[in-house]
Each structure stands twice: as C-alpha cells, then as structure tokens.
Amino acid sequence: MTDPREGAAQPILKLRGVSKQFGAVQALKDIELDVHAGEVVALVGDNGAGKSTLVKVLAGVHQPTDGAIEFMGQPVTLDSPGKALELGIATVFQDLALCENLDVVANLFLGHELGPWALDEVQMEVRAWTLLQELAARIPSVREPVASLSGGQRQTVAIARSLLLDPKVIMLDEPTAALGVAQTAEVLNLIERVRDRGHGVILISHNMEDVRAVADRIVVLRLGQNNGVFTAETSNAELVAAITGATENAVSRRRARKLEEVEQ
Amino acid sequence: MSDTGNKAALDRSDSRVRHDEGIGGAIRAFIDRVRSGDLGMLPVAVGLVLIATVFWSLNPIFLAPNNLVNLLFDAAAVGCISLGIVCVLMLGEIDLSVGSMSGVASALIGVIWVKLGFPLPVAILAALSMGALMGMVYALLLTRFGMPSFVSTLAGLLALLGMQLYLLGSTGSINLPYASPLVKFGQIMMMPAWLSYLLAILPGAAMVWFGLDRMRRRAAANLSNPGLSVLLAKAIILTVALLAVVWYLSQGRGIPYMFGLFVALVVIMNYALTRTKWGRAMFAVGGNREAARRSGINVNRIRVSAFMVCSTLAALGGVLAASRLASSSQQAGTGDVNLNAIAAAVIGGTSLFGGRGSAWSALLGILVIQAISNGLTLLNLSSSLRYMITGAVLAIAVIVDSLARQSRASHGRA
Numbered sequence: 001m002t003d004p005r006e007g008a009a010q011p012i013l014k015l016r017g018v019s020k021q022f023g024a025v026q027a028l029k030d031i032e033l034d035v036h037a038g039e040v041v042a043l044v045g046d047n048g049a050g051k052s053t054l055v056k057v058l059a060g061v062h063q064p065t066d067g068a069i070e071f072m073g074q075p076v077t078l079d080s081p082g083k084a085l086e087l088g089i090a091t092v093f094q095d096l097a098l099c100e101n102l103d104v105v106a107n108l109f110l111g112h113e114l115g116p117w118a119l120d121e122v123q124m125e126v127r128a129w130t131l132l133q134e135l136a137a138r139i140p141s142v143r144e145p146v147a148s149l150s151g152g153q154r155q156t157v158a159i160a161r162s163l164l165l166d167p168k169v170i171m172l173d174e175p176t177a178a179l180g181v182a183q184t185a186e187v188l189n190l191i192e193r194v195r196d197r198g199h200g201v202i203l204i205s206h207n208m209e210d211v212r213a214v215a216d217r218i219v220v221l222r223l224g225q226n227n228g229v230f231t232a233e234t235s236n237a238e239l240v241a242a243i244t245g246a247t248e249n250a251v252s253r254r255r256a257r258k259l260e261e262v263e264q
Numbered sequence: 265m266s267d268t269g270n271k272a273a274l275d276r277s278d279s280r281v282r283h284d285e286g287i288g289g290a291i292r293a294f295i296d297r298v299r300s301g302d303l304g305m306l307p308v309a310v311g312l313v314l315i316a317t318v319f320w321s322l323n324p325i326f327l328a329p330n331n332l333v334n335l336l337f338d339a340a341a342v343g344c345i346s347l348g349i350v351c352v353l354m355l356g357e358i359d360l361s362v363g364s365m366s367g368v369a370s371a372l373i374g375v376i377w378v379k380l381g382f383p384l385p386v387a388i389l390a391a392l393s394m395g396a397l398m399g400m401v402y403a404l405l406l407t408r409f410g411m412p413s414f415v416s417t418l419a420g421l422l423a424l425l426g427m428q429l430y431l432l433g434s435t436g437s438i439n440l441p442y443a444s445p446l447v448k449f450g451q452i453m454m455m456p457a458w459l460s461y462l463l464a465i466l467p468g469a470a471m472v473w474f475g476l477d478r479m480r481r482r483a484a485a486n487l488s489n490p491g492l493s494v495l496l497a498k499a500i501i502l503t504v505a506l507l508a509v510v511w512y513l514s515q516g517r518g519i520p521y522m523f524g525l526f527v528a529l530v531v532i533m534n535y536a537l538t539r540t541k542w543g544r545a546m547f548a549v550g551g552n553r554e555a556a557r558r559s560g561i562n563v564n565r566i567r568v569s570a571f572m573v574c575s576t577l578a579a580l581g582g583v584l585a586a587s588r589l590a591s592s593s594q595q596a597g598t599g600d601v602n603l604n605a606i607a608a609a610v611i612g613g614t615s616l617f618g619g620r621g622s623a624w625s626a627l628l629g630i631l632v633i634q635a636i637s638n639g640l641t642l643l644n645l646s647s648s649l650r651y652m653i654t655g656a657v658l659a660i661a662v663i664v665d666s667l668a669r670q671s672r673a674s675h676g677r678a
C-alpha cells in the first residue's frame with residue numbers, strides 16, 4: 001500500500017495548543033493533533049486521560065479554553081455541534097446521545113430529516129435499512145423506540161448516524177465497546193472503507209488489537225497531555241508504558257508474575 | 265411490483281420479529297402496546313365513556329343533542345389554551361400563566377375594539393401579538409438566565425392578572441355588541457348540515473387517499489405494508505363514527521363553527537408535531553435535550569417556538585372566551601381556567617415528563633373536563649364539588665401517566 005498521507009500535505013484537521021479546563025480540573029493541556037485525509041488516527045490513553053473531552057471539543061459540544069483548531073487549512077471556531085456537523089465533522093459519542101423516545105429512523109435523521117415540511121418517511125426508512133445493512137446490523141425493526149434496543153444495537157445506530165451526512169472526518173469514541181465479533185469486524189471494515197474514500201478517522205479504543213488492526217498512527221494521551229505518537233508496529237510494552245507513564249506498571253508487573261509462575 | 269415471493273422485504277429480514285399483518289395483526293399489535301404501558305388515548309377514551317354513562321344515568325338530559333352542542337361551545341376556548349399547553353409539556357416545561365394570558369387577551373379585545381373603536385381584526389391581532397410576546401419573554405428568561413419555566417410563568421401569572429385589571433379599569437367589565445360577528449361566532453353560528461357531513465367524510469377519505477399513496481411508495485421501495493384491510497377498516501370505523509356524531513348533533517342545533525375552528529387547530533398542530541422537522545425536534549428536545557443539541561438542533565430556538573405557540577394559543581383562547589361570554593371581564597381567565605387547560609392536556613395523555621404527547625390529547629382531555637363540569641351543573645351541584653372531582657380526575661390521570669411510564673421502562677419502550 002502507498003502511504004495514505006502522500007500528496008495530502010495539508011491535514012484536514014490540525015490542533016495546536018488546545019486546552020480545556022473544567023473548573024479546577026485541567027482536562028486537556030496543550031494538545032497537538034493532526035489528521036490527514038485518508039488516515040486513521042487512534043487516540044489511546046487511560047480512563048480519564050481526556051480522550052472524550054478532546055472529541056467533544058472537536059464536535060462543538062465543549063468550547064476549548066485555549067488553542068487553535070484548523071479545518072482544511074482554515075482556522076475555525078466550533079461553537080456548536082451544528083457548526084461541526086456542517087463542516088463535515090461527525091461523531092459517535094461514548095454515551096451515544098440517542099433519543100430513547102424516538103424510533104431508529106427518527107434518531108438516524110435527527111436534525112437532518114428529508115422533507116422539512118412533509119417528512120419523507122419512506123425514503124428515510126429505506127436509507128436507514130441501507131446504512132444498517134452496511135454495518136451488518138442485527139436490528140429487528142427500525143420503527144421501535146431506541147429504548148427497546150440492546151446496547152450493541154444502539155451503538156450500531158449511533159455509528160450509522162455518523163455516516164449519514166458523508167462527513168470528511170469521523171470521530172468514533174469507543175465504537176466497538178459493546179459490539180459482537182461480527183459487528184466489530186464490520187466496524188473495522190467500515191473504518192477502512194471510510195479511510196479509502198479519502199476521509200479522516202479518529203478512533204478511540206481501549207482494545208489494542210483493534211487499534212493496531214486499522215490505525216496508521218497511534219496518538220497517546222496521558223493526564224490530558226500528548227504523550228507520544230506511535231505506529232502499529234510499536235511493541236505492546238512500549239505503548240503500555242506511554243499510556244501509563246512508566247515502564248514499571250500494572251501490566252508489566254502482571255506479565256512478570258505470570259512468567260514467574262510458568263517458570264516454577 | 266415488488267417480488268416479495270422470493271426476496272424478503274427490506275424490513276422483514278429478521279426472523280425474530282413477529283410481523284403483524286391484516287386486521288388480526290393490527291389488533292394483536294395494539295394489545296401488545298397497551299400491555300407494555302404505551303396506553304396512548306385509551307384511558308381517556310374509556311374515561312369519557314364512563315363519565316357519559318354516569319351522568320346520563322343520573323340525568324338523561326346530559327346526552328340530549330342540544331346539551332352536547334353547548335358542551336362543544338364551552339370546550340373550544342379552554343381547548344385552544346390546552347393545545348398550547350401540549351406544546352410546552354412536550355418539552356418538559358410548563359406555562360402556569362395561560363389563564364391570565366387569556367384574560368389579558370379578552371381585556372384587550374374589549375378595550376381596543378369596543379372602548380377605543382379600532383376595527384375588530386386589529387384588536388384580535390393585538391391580543392395574539394401580546395401572547396406571542398409573552399411567550400418570547402418566558403423562553404428568553406429560560407434560555408438566557410436559566411429561569412425555570414415554573415417560576416417565570418408563575419411571575420407572569422401575577423403580572424398578567426394585574427395588567428388585565430389595569431386594562432379594564434374601574435368599570436371591571438366591558439360588554440361586546442351582541443350583533444357583532446365575534447359574539448355571533450361564539451354563540452349562534454352553526455355549520456350548515458351539508459358542510460358538517462362533508463367534514464365528517466373528509467378524514468376517512470383523506471386517510472384512504474394518503475394511505476394508498478403510502479402503500480404504493482412503500483411497495484416501490486421494497487418495504488412491507490400492514491395491508492389494505494387495516495387501512496380500510498380504520499377509515500370505515502372513523503367515517504361511520506363521525507357521521508353518527510354529526511347526525512346526532514344535527515338533531516339539535518348542529519355543530520358550532522367555533523368548535524370547528526378548535527378541531528382545525530388540533531389537526532394542524534398534529535400535522536406539525538408528527539410530520540414536520542419542527543415536530544421531530546420538539547419530541548427530541550423533550551426526550552433528551554443534550555442528544556438533540558448534539559444532533560445540530562438549535563434547542564433554544566425550539567424552546568422559543570414552543571413558548572410562543574403556547575402563549576399565542578392562550579391569547580386566542582381568551583378571544584374565543586370573550587366571544588362566548590359577549591364580554592371582557594375581570595373574571596375572564598381566572599378561577600379554574602388555568603388548571604383546566606393543563607389538566608386537559610395531561611388527562612388526554614400528554615406526559616408531564618416531556619417527549620411524549622399528541623395534539624389530540626387537548627381535544628379528548630377538554631371533552632372530559634367539560635363533560636364533568638357540564639354534568640355537575642345539570643345536577644345542580646355547586647362548583648365546590650366540581651373542583652374536587654376535576655382535581656381527582658387530574659390526579660388519576662397523572663397516576664396513570666406515571667404508572668404507564670414505569671411499565672414502558674420495564675418493557676423497553678422509553
């Protein structure tokens with residue numbers, strides 16, 4: 001495969017010195033991040049490292065306290081979720097952000113319905129089934145309220161929704177956390193398809209296997225700060241060290257203990 | 265058309281779902297829905313039948329055509345107010361000042377039209393604008409200062425009541441000219457028989473027309489259809505019921521134009537809530553405000569629209585009340601108007617918790633409230649008893665709402 005970044009010198013998304021303060025908590029500090037066209041960037045880090053906060057800043061949900069964001073070379077202020085969607089930044093949130101009282105079709109098209117003055121339900125339903133089949137979704141009916149779906153089905157709905165507007169950058173915050181084996185494989189396939197179409201992908205996951213399978217670069221966050229950029233070839237020990245901030249950590253201690261047990 | 269023989273419809277690929285087809289299937293699906301706590305209009309329909317039976321057995325005049333015609337006349341004004349309440353309840357908000365708002369609107373009609381001599385349309389326009397303005401104020405207090413609507417509208421209740429008293433001045437009441445079209449509209453104007461029957465047939469015909477169109481488009485898109493028999497059965501039942509009602513009321517004075525206006529508003533609101541982008545956004549904001557915001561919906565604009573629609577409809581209700589009573593008085597909009605309007609929406613099945621409701625709940629709810637009030641008046645019972653009974657009915661409605669909500673939660677239906 002050729003380098004996906006070749007020819008796309010300018011990143012789609014460029015963050016410089018982005019910080020976010022929640023009262024006394026400094027959730028993000030001086031974050032630098034580039035996402036190029038046709039590239040999958042994995043964002044990894046421990047619980048509370050600030051991954052979701054960064055995604056929410058880019059989705060227009062939170063306003064950064066400091067820093068600059070450039071989209072397609074232009075400086076932008078993402079002051080509302082609508083603005084981010086308009087630019088072509090779509091997000092699958094960790095908490096999914098679905099309306100439980102609405103059915104699957106209504107959730108998929110929320111805010112972007114076909115036919116504002118006379119909803120085109122038939123067209124929307126067809127589009128919904130097509131999107132869901134692309135994700136190998138096992139959803140019995142798109143006319144049931146989302147409240148009646150399982151956790152994984154909801155996650156599939158949220159992913160399908162992010163694809164609806166054909167975004168330039170798609171951010172997935174732990175998209176496979178609740179998914180079955182087949183659905184996880186489909187989501188990884190989908191991420192590759194989106195990349196091959198020349199879009200940028202930001203993937204957050206705690207599953208290193210999934211991350212290695214699709215990521216072109218692995219960006220590590222630790223305590224709200226950048227802690228190195230790696231590739232899929234990086235060894236597991238090195239990654240874990242970057243994530244936890246020490247070569248001597250819970251993961252390495254556990255491995256050492258297991259090794260000892262085997263040797264005995 | 266679609267080759268359903270060998271290729272399953274797009275939405276019928278999952279074998280775990282029972283597919284309810286035909287009339288039997290429709291009935292089975294309905295029973296399932298009710299069991300899981302999705303009661304819809306069922307409690308209020310049952311309640312209405314119950315109330316009618318009780319009052320009729322106590323005094324047969326209750327069901328006399330002309331008594332029912334009076335009931336419809338009385339229902340229109342508060343029903344209009346209740347329709348607005350449906351909008352704010354949908355967002356999980358409340359407007360406690362609708363009664364006073366209608367009182368101010370009624371006073372404005374008296375002052376601008378009768379006292380100052382401006383043309384009637386100007387007075388009506390002024391009253392409605394006043395309503396829209398007030399709704400905007402509540403919405404801005406909520407969106408800018410985070411003031412709960414419960415508090416801002418309670419303050420508004422007092423302020424508007426003061427304004428009503430100020431407008432009417434020392435005289436306290438202004439009589440509207442009896443021969444004027446406004447008063448005739450509220451007291452004697454009836455639809456001609458041909459129009460009533462035509463309007464009774466229209467919904468069923470529209471149902472079949474749009475239903476067939478929908479079936480054709482679904483079939484073309486390879487989606488399943490519930491079947492023609494269900495559609496026809498629904499349309500026939502509806503048409504027969506409406507024709508029977510119209511025929512019965514025609515034995516008396518007929519159907520008031522004023523009630524027709526109210527029903528027309530309900531139909532328009534129903535369309536707006538279920539078939540437009542705005543309505544979708546209303547449900548979304550009521551169901552999960554943060555999710556709606558993240559979908560790119562301008563939540564504040566939706567809130568402003570809901571409060572403005574509510575107050576404007578309250579003002580219209582005030583105009584209708586003035587036309588019904590042929591006067592603008594200090595009593596207009598006071599007493600139980602406020603609570604009746606809110607109770608009607610809740611009794612009709614619109615949830616106090618937001619995200620669930622229907623324009624039809626205003627119509628059914630106000631019929632229940634008006635039936636109770638009318639029945640008790642016929643029995644010569646004082647308003648003290650009326651208040652207590654209406655209060656009990658409201659309490660029952662809220663209990664049913666809460667229980668249904670719990671049941672829906674345990675059946676995974678939000």
Ligand SMILES: Nc1ncnc2c1ncn2[C@@H]1O[C@H](COP(=O)(O)OP(=O)(O)OP(=O)(O)O)[C@@H](O)[C@H]1O
Binds near residue numbers: 022025048
């Ligand atoms: N709305 C908020 N208000 C206050 N503090 C917040 C808020 N959102 C996040 N934080 C804080 O910011 C920090 C980063 O949280 P974030 O949700 O970004 O972590 P994360 O990396 O996504 O973790 P996880 O892997 O558990 O999802 C945490 O310390 C959290 O307490």
Ligand SMILES: [Mg+2]
Binds near residue numbers: 051052
């Ligand atoms: Mg997170």
